[in-house]
Structure formats: C-alpha cells, structure tokens
Amino acid sequence: MLYNGRPIDLTPEEEEIATMFAVMKDTDYATKPVFVKNFWEDWKKVLGPKHVIQKLELCDFTPIFDWHAAEKEKKKQMSAEEKKQLKEEKAKAEERYAWVLIDGVGNFRVEPPGLFRGRGEHPKMGKLKRRIFPEDIVLNIGKEAPVPECPLPGHKWKEVRHDNTVTWLAFWNDPINVKEFKYVFLHQSSSLKGKSDEEKYDKARKLTSKIDSIRESYTKDFKEKDVEARQIAVATYLIDRLALRAGNEKDDDEADTVGCCSLKVEHVSLSPPNSLEFDFLGKDSIRYQNSVVVNEEVYDAIHDFKKGKKEGVDLFDRLDTSKLNAHLKKYMQGLTAKVFRTYNASYTLETQLKETLGATLNEKTAEYSRANKEVAILCNHQRTVSKGHSAQMERLEAKIAELKTLREELATDLGKVKKGKPPVHSTAKRPPTAEQLEKKLAQTDARIAKMTLDLSVKEDLKTVALGTSKINYMDPRITVAWCKRHEIPIEKVFNKSLLAKFAWAMNVEPNFRFCEADGGADEDP
DNA sequence: CGTATGGACTCAGAAACGTACTC
DNA sequence: CGAGTACGTTTCTGAGTCCATAC
Incomplete structure (x- = not known):
C-alpha cells in the first residue's frame, strides 16, 4: 500500500488488518465514520505509537484492493472442474471435524479474524475481531471420550469439560464482546435439534385451546x-x-x-x-x-x-x-412472548392455505408461497431489494410489451386468413393456416399471462423474506399435511436442508390440523 | 422480593456459492 | 452451445429470547 504517496512495507500482521479494511472500499461500511474510527483505533494499536503511519487519511489502500480484486477474478476464471476438485479437497480435509458420534456438527469452523460488521448503527462496527486460538476454546466431551488432538502444534485447549446437561460441543469468548460466547452446536438435521423444534411447535399448538x-x-x-x-x-x-x-x-x-x-x-x-x-x-x-x-x-x-x-x-x-x-x-406452563409469534405464524399459514383441489401443481405451489408471504408480513421479515431489481423489472416489462405487439399481429393475420386474404405480418414462404395462427395466438396469450403474473409476484416479494418464517415459525407438519392432501411432492416446498431439518414432521397424518389442539393440548400445566 | 449478570439456546438477513435458465 | 444472468441454497455470524443464579 501507499502512505503519503510512497510505497510502504508492513509486517504480515499489520498488512492482514489493512487488507480487511481495504477490501471494504466499495461497501456502505467504508462510508460510516464510526466504522472508520473504530478500525483506525484498533489498527493503530497494532501499528504502535512510533509507526510511520500516523494518519489514516494519508493511507492509500488501492494497491491492496486491486490485488484482492485480481485474486477474486482469478478464482472466478477457474474451470468448473478445478473448482469442484478444490471443494472436494477442502471437504475431505474437514470431514473429521464435521461429525460427532451421534450426528453432524453445524458450525465446526472457528470464526476467522475480520472487522466487526454490526447491523444498523452499531457502535462497535469496524472494530478488529482478533484471531481465535486453541487457548480460547472450551470443549465439551464425554468423560471417557479421548480429548481431540489440538490441530495447532505447540498449542493446547483452554479447557475440557464433561457437561451432559447442555448441547454445545465447544465455545469461545466473542472477542468483540468478551462476556459473550460463540458456541459450536449440532447440525440442524440432528435428532436432538429436531426434538426441541418439535417441542417448540407443540407448545405453540397448545396455545390453541387457551x-x-x-x-x-x-x-x-x-x-x-x-x-x-x-x-x-x-x-x-x-x-x-x-x-x-x-x-x-x-x-x-x-x-x-x-x-x-x-x-x-x-x-x-x-x-x-x-x-x-x-x-x-x-x-x-x-x-x-x-x-x-x-x-x-x-x-x-x-x-x-x-x-x-x-x-x-x-x-x-x-x-x-x-x-x-x-x-x-x-x-399456560412454559408460555412466553415468543410462543405467540410461533403460534400466530403457524395459525396464519394454516388458515391462509386454501384447499386448492383441482388446481395445477404450479398453482398449488403458488398458493403456498402466497400463504407463506402472509406469515412473513406478519412477522415483519424483510430483505433488501436486490441490486438489479428495477433493471430486471424493466426487462420483463419490455418483454411483455413485445409479446403484446406480437399478439396483435397474430390477431390481424388471423382475421385476414379467415377472410381468405394473405397475412400482413407473416414473412414465411408458405402462409400460415388459420389453425396455426390460432394455436400461436393461444400460446402467446399464455406467455403474456405467465409473465405478467411473474412480474407482479416479483414486485410483490421484492422486500419480503419468505425463508425465515419457513425455517423458524411455521409448523412443518402443517405444510407436510397440506402437501399430502393435495398430492404435492414435499420436495416442491422443502429443499434439501429443510427436508433434513424437518425429518421429525414427515410422517404426520394428512388430516393434521395445527389449530385442532388434540395432541398434548389437554396436559395439565 | 427485585434486579443484575451469566449462560445457552433460537432466530436473522447478507453474502457467497451453485445451478438452471435464457439468449 | 457458451456466456451471462437470475434465482435458489448454503454459509456466516450477529442479534435476539429467556432461564438460572447471586446478591
């Protein structure tokens, strides 16, 4: 990088932190004074008081930014096979860390060092999140289980515990907020996770009768x-x-x-x-x-x-x-504020989902999305409008306009042909028959209808995030039962991850109703 | 008892990544 | 058929909830 216009050499540690900052040049964070101030304070500590670099304003990070951009481009240019091979090698090396005896592990990687990116106007944004070492990690394993070998030679674990009353496998203190912890938990697909998920929905369902x-x-x-x-x-x-x-x-x-x-x-x-x-x-x-x-x-x-x-x-x-x-x-026993959110989200899904018998598969899945959307709106689950949204909308609109012109041309030609006159718009050597034109007209109408619908759905959902409610709020048994009643393959609404996460809900009866609190609802508090 | 703190878990949107679709 | 794009999926880690315990 350059300081005051001249190239400057940094130690690897200094340079690593400079790089964290440099790569954020084009993000929103880089324009926030709090972010820049916090970064500079933490970087200055590493540089030390006598360092050549005394003013952040005199730093030119462009060379680092350009280097990073080039690296990114190099990675992008790799062939599909190279990428695949690289991925496989990484997965193989990590496999031994991804499992415990009973299930898969969710986040088995420690968080790498970086600049803290809080949401909204977070007072700590830009602070340096330091590297985590084995000395930071507390493990939780069985009493007789062999202690996992420390992967970093010369280092050792902070502590090894044997606590079977908790589900965490390991934790370390969050370097930004040292009183808080970062946990390593089992994977979402784990039966242990599934069990507590099921209990969560059962509790919410119990609210029905109360x-x-x-x-x-x-x-x-x-x-x-x-x-x-x-x-x-x-x-x-x-x-x-x-x-x-x-x-x-x-x-x-x-x-x-x-x-x-x-x-x-x-x-x-x-x-x-x-x-x-x-x-x-x-x-x-x-x-x-x-x-x-x-x-x-x-x-x-x-x-x-x-x-x-x-x-x-x-x-x-x-x-x-x-x-x-x-x-x-x-x-009610166990009732807390968050139970209402789960209850009302699941209730909304169930009451919104219409019994769309006789509809096409596409219509049925569209109906599911519509109900899902109502839940997302209730829970205020939002997403930022994608960068290219307006351009995409314009393209779609232009395409629809084009199809509409085509439709009019087909209609005029059909009129001509029916009267035995030559078509005006067809350039084909052999003029189309009325039958051919009618078929094409119908196809065009269908395309216009579909695209118009897609367009309005897209606009409708531009700020609505459907995923959060699907993963965390809507009782999966409602979805599974509804799919069974309507002969919809469950894979149409649950992707691979959700299928694994909701394995516990898959054999629910087709007539399951969340709002009919039969199962467990009458238990005494 | 009320309040502060520690602790452990769920929930959250963005970014990165992968893939299917379109032209 | 290849490139570019749109969209779904996965990863990442920050931000909540809520309980237990101590004082």
Whole structure:
C-alpha cells in the first residue's frame, strides 16, 4: 500500500488488518465514520505509537484492493472442474471435524479474524475481531471420550469439560464482546435439534385451546386501574396481535433497537379516532412500520402511557420481559412472548392455505408461497431489494410489451386468413393456416399471462423474506399435511436442508390440523 | 422480593456459492 | 452451445429470547 504517496512495507500482521479494511472500499461500511474510527483505533494499536503511519487519511489502500480484486477474478476464471476438485479437497480435509458420534456438527469452523460488521448503527462496527486460538476454546466431551488432538502444534485447549446437561460441543469468548460466547452446536438435521423444534411447535399448538381465554383475560385488563397490570395487558395484546418480539433491555454499546417492552413513547403515535402508528427499529435494525386500527381501550391506554413522558422514555415504564413472561406463565406452563409469534405464524399459514383441489401443481405451489408471504408480513421479515431489481423489472416489462405487439399481429393475420386474404405480418414462404395462427395466438396469450403474473409476484416479494418464517415459525407438519392432501411432492416446498431439518414432521397424518389442539393440548400445566 | 449478570439456546438477513435458465 | 444472468441454497455470524443464579 501507499502512505503519503510512497510505497510502504508492513509486517504480515499489520498488512492482514489493512487488507480487511481495504477490501471494504466499495461497501456502505467504508462510508460510516464510526466504522472508520473504530478500525483506525484498533489498527493503530497494532501499528504502535512510533509507526510511520500516523494518519489514516494519508493511507492509500488501492494497491491492496486491486490485488484482492485480481485474486477474486482469478478464482472466478477457474474451470468448473478445478473448482469442484478444490471443494472436494477442502471437504475431505474437514470431514473429521464435521461429525460427532451421534450426528453432524453445524458450525465446526472457528470464526476467522475480520472487522466487526454490526447491523444498523452499531457502535462497535469496524472494530478488529482478533484471531481465535486453541487457548480460547472450551470443549465439551464425554468423560471417557479421548480429548481431540489440538490441530495447532505447540498449542493446547483452554479447557475440557464433561457437561451432559447442555448441547454445545465447544465455545469461545466473542472477542468483540468478551462476556459473550460463540458456541459450536449440532447440525440442524440432528435428532436432538429436531426434538426441541418439535417441542417448540407443540407448545405453540397448545396455545390453541387457551388463546380465547387469554384474549378475554387481557381484554378485561385493559381497564385495570393498576398501571402495571394494564401495561401487561396492552403489551400482551401487541405481542399477540402484531407478533412483536418481547423486547429485552439493551446496553449502550449495542445498536439502538427495541421490541414490545422496550418501546419508547416516540415509537407509537396516536391517530384519531382509533389507529396506532408504529415506527421503530426492531431486531437487526429492521424497520417496523405499521398502522393498526385498535380497540378503543387499547387506544386510550397507549394515550395514558404516553402522557407526560418526554422522547426516549419507555412506553411501558412499569414493565420488562421477565415481568411479562412471569405473568404469561399463569395462563399456560412454559408460555412466553415468543410462543405467540410461533403460534400466530403457524395459525396464519394454516388458515391462509386454501384447499386448492383441482388446481395445477404450479398453482398449488403458488398458493403456498402466497400463504407463506402472509406469515412473513406478519412477522415483519424483510430483505433488501436486490441490486438489479428495477433493471430486471424493466426487462420483463419490455418483454411483455413485445409479446403484446406480437399478439396483435397474430390477431390481424388471423382475421385476414379467415377472410381468405394473405397475412400482413407473416414473412414465411408458405402462409400460415388459420389453425396455426390460432394455436400461436393461444400460446402467446399464455406467455403474456405467465409473465405478467411473474412480474407482479416479483414486485410483490421484492422486500419480503419468505425463508425465515419457513425455517423458524411455521409448523412443518402443517405444510407436510397440506402437501399430502393435495398430492404435492414435499420436495416442491422443502429443499434439501429443510427436508433434513424437518425429518421429525414427515410422517404426520394428512388430516393434521395445527389449530385442532388434540395432541398434548389437554396436559395439565 | 427485585434486579443484575451469566449462560445457552433460537432466530436473522447478507453474502457467497451453485445451478438452471435464457439468449 | 457458451456466456451471462437470475434465482435458489448454503454459509456466516450477529442479534435476539429467556432461564438460572447471586446478591
């Protein structure tokens, strides 16, 4: 790289960190002052006080950036076979780390060093995430099991534990937040993971038989004189009807985001006569923006909770997640705020999914996506619009316009031919018959219809992420049963990973109903 | 009892990667 | 048939939830 216009030599360690920064030149992070400041502070520590480099502004990282771009290009230019071989070699070398006795391991690689990339306006963005060594790693293995050999010669594990009350296989302290841990867990397809997944959905399903009385109960409490009880009632309402998250307290060194209990007064505004306008940053700094017509008592309660409070003050000042969850436990064993999200997501999927007998396979899978979309909207699962979205839309529109012109030409020609006149638009030596033209016309109509539908679906889903709800919120048994009833191959809706993750749900009866809480619902709390 | 902290797990979107489709 | 692209899948790791325990 260049410093003050002149080439400069760095030690490998210094250069490694410079490279982390250099490659981010064209990203959003590079333009954020906090990111640049945090990076510079950490890099400076490595450079030391007497280093030639004293000012970040005088650094020119372009040579490193160009080198990296060239490396990337080289990799891209490799033939398919070379790539495949490289991948196989890597997989072979790693295979011994990817399994434990009973199942596969999810994340068996340690996180490599890099610059921390928080979501949203994270105060720690740009900080150096240091390299992890065996000395950082705590292993959890059977008492009699041989201790895995440390792969780095001359190093040793931090600790070896034998704790069979937890599922983690190893952990290390997160270098950015040393009080937090990074765990190595079993793979999603593991039967252990499947078991707890099934329990999660069973618990949510159990809500079916309780939900009416819970709603009745909190509705009654909207009028409570006791402020805490009233806040609990309104918060439960929001969590239930809007699928809000619980909203734990957050530290100042984290991104400023909220959930239900941590909503500030400015996040909800009143819009007469009875609408609430929500606007806040939730998990991952995803914006939640919604206008909801609520019942009068909720409207009045929010009005009261806001009264006399300045910006930045908690809307639910008498509440936190533990109080709320403690209250929910009175309704049902194990009931917490997040159970409502699972319940309402699964409920929505089941009620949205129409019994589309007689439809084509494509129509059926489209119906599934439509229901999936409703769930994603409920849970506010968003994605950023892809870079080329508008260009892609324009291309599709142009294509449709082209087909429409063709359609008109075919229609005129058909008219001519039917009257025994020569076609105007056909350039073929032998003029097409009326029959041929009719067939082509029908084909063109079908293509126009399909493309128009594709276009609207694409536009519709440009900011909606369907995957998260499918993986985490919708009881897979609803999907499996629906597919069985409609003779849809399950592979049409679940990919390989989901098939493995939901193995426990595959032999459900076709008449399974999430909302008919027969299975286990009557257990006493 | 309430509150703070530690700990372990689920949930989250972006980026990287692979593949099928289109022209 | 080859290149370019669009789209689905996998990987990555950050960001939540919630429980247990200590004071």
